[in-house]
Amino acid sequence: MSASLTKQTLTQLPASVKVPEYPREERSRGIVHIGPGAFHRAHQAVYTDMAMAYGGNWRITGVSMRSATLKQKLSEQDNLYSLVVLDNDPYVQVVGAFDSVLVLSEDRDAIMRALTDANTHIISLTITEKGYCLTSNGDLDTSHSDIMHDLANPDTPVSAIGLIVSALKYRFEQQQTDITVISCDNLADNGKKLHKAVMQFAAKVQPALAEWIGANICFPCTMVDSITPATDEALIELAEQKLGVKDNWPIQREAFTQWVVEDTFSGPRPQWEKVGVTFTDDVATFENAKLRILNGTHSTLAYVGTLLGKQTVFEAISDEALEHFIGELLHTEILPSINADGVMDLSAYADAILNRYKNRHIRHLLSQIAWDGSQKLPFRILNTIRDNLAKSNDATLLCVPIAAWILFIAKRHNDQEELVDPLAETLLGLAKQYHGDTQGLTAAVLNLPQVFAELSANKWFKDTVQSHVTRLVELNADNAADVLKTL
Numbered sequence: 001m002s003a004s005l006t007k008q009t010l011t012q013l014p015a016s017v018k019v020p021e022y023p024r025e026e027r028s029r030g031i032v033h034i035g036p037g038a039f040h041r042a043h044q045a046v047y048t049d050m051a052m053a054y055g056g057n058w059r060i061t062g063v064s065m066r067s068a069t070l071k072q073k074l075s076e077q078d079n080l081y082s083l084v085v086l087d088n089d090p091y092v093q094v095v096g097a098f099d100s101v102l103v104l105s106e107d108r109d110a111i112m113r114a115l116t117d118a119n120t121h122i123i124s125l126t127i128t129e130k131g132y133c134l135t136s137n138g139d140l141d142t143s144h145s146d147i148m149h150d151l152a153n154p155d156t157p158v159s160a161i162g163l164i165v166s167a168l169k170y171r172f173e174q175q176q177t178d179i180t181v182i183s184c185d186n187l188a189d190n191g192k193k194l195h196k197a198v199m200q201f202a203a204k205v206q207p208a209l210a211e212w213i214g215a216n217i218c219f220p221c222t223m224v225d226s227i228t229p230a231t232d233e234a235l236i237e238l239a240e241q242k243l244g245v246k247d248n249w250p251i252q253r254e255a256f257t258q259w260v261v262e263d264t265f266s267g268p269r270p271q272w273e274k275v276g277v278t279f280t281d282d283v284a285t286f287e288n289a290k291l292r293i294l295n296g297t298h299s300t301l302a303y304v305g306t307l308l309g310k311q312t313v314f315e316a317i318s319d320e321a322l323e324h325f326i327g328e329l330l331h332t333e334i335l336p337s338i339n340a341d342g343v344m345d346l347s348a349y350a351d352a353i354l355n356r357y358k359n360r361h362i363r364h365l366l367s368q369i370a371w372d373g374s375q376k377l378p379f380r381i382l383n384t385i386r387d388n389l390a391k392s393n394d395a396t397l398l399c400v401p402i403a404a405w406i407l408f409i410a411k412r413h414n415d416q417e418e419l420v421d422p423l424a425e426t427l428l429g430l431a432k433q434y435h436g437d438t439q440g441l442t443a444a445v446l447n448l449p450q451v452f453a454e455l456s457a458n459k460w461f462k463d464t465v466q467s468h469v470t471r472l473v474e475l476n477a478d479n480a481a482d483v484l485k486t487l
């Protein structure tokens, strides 16, 4: 058995492996990151690791809201892990930015100390859409069980919003303002949404606290991008081959990576601009383009591709009929919904994304992208539909991923497979109730206000999804071109 990746073995790695270019032991924490999942470790943590070569105490303390696995795995290897970049010639980079991982159920006091430490200048988050506990109108969902718990027990929060507010309350009492709170999730206007949720929560705790947050703390919007398939056995083996030592928790991503950050900070930050991060006053255009073009087509490939029996993004985009459909969807309905004049060439951006999907070295499971459809589709597809309807543009093809999602739910129920979604119980309950009646299931799902909001009452939208469902029920690998053409 080979030795493990640790600070001792770090000095003996092959020359081809990139290692942290700063004296790691001398650098202390400056960031607390809530939700240190694979995406954060492959993206923001890598930028921060590289930026530390230009100075600064920006080590990261990760805060896991639930699972203790990462804490255990990383602590066994001195909080080091490797990133495998999947390209024609895959390479490995060891990331040293983490100083520790804490878990809410085990380390509540240590987490509070980290969040309120005067040397912590950034609280960042990747908690996925559902972690924000928002209603479909973008307000804090005060009927959410975690938010109800936290409003009743503000000193022992279980939600990320409650945790941030309790840390900011301490900072308010100490008048410690030099901190910025950064959302790194795939939500349109992520900083504004986070700010609103925090303000609405804080106002209920203490109005003066909300006022202080409003006046002193910045919540920049960001656009994050890099395709990051979940860790699997093949990756663990590849990492070991490249490292010559065993990393029990490596991560992987494509070579392409982008981070666009609104340049509004209420405290110091790493020199991220030196390592490829873009700072701008207008993140919205980048965010909209990325969410609608990349994430919108990703979800479409996930649901339609699964109905076609495909497993990965590469397999799905290699299907000629599906590739053609995605092209039509992009050029007739998604690109016209985005106003990017003078900021970016949308057509070239979309082509580059399709090329990224065609990377044969990446095995990105459609089932991973299909998670949490009830949370993702509003940002990825429904907002685009709304904009198109408002401009009297067509939105017919945009209703296809919605129809395919509904059939995907029915399929999960029929195949007795897990549906990963915070609304899984409701959705599978409907699939059971309407077993064999896809029209009934469609009507019931489209009636869920927490997903569709005012679109639940839009006759055109409901009729279009129903008609797609009728066609897609027939879809299979042999008739894909014919069926997709008639949608």
Ligand code: CS2
Binding pocket: 186, 224, 225, 226, 227, 228, 294, 295, 298, 299, 368, 369, 370, 376
């Ligand atoms: C994907 C994203 O899992 C998903 O839903 O669409 O994680 C996607 O890979 C990233 O946003 C790419 O930046």
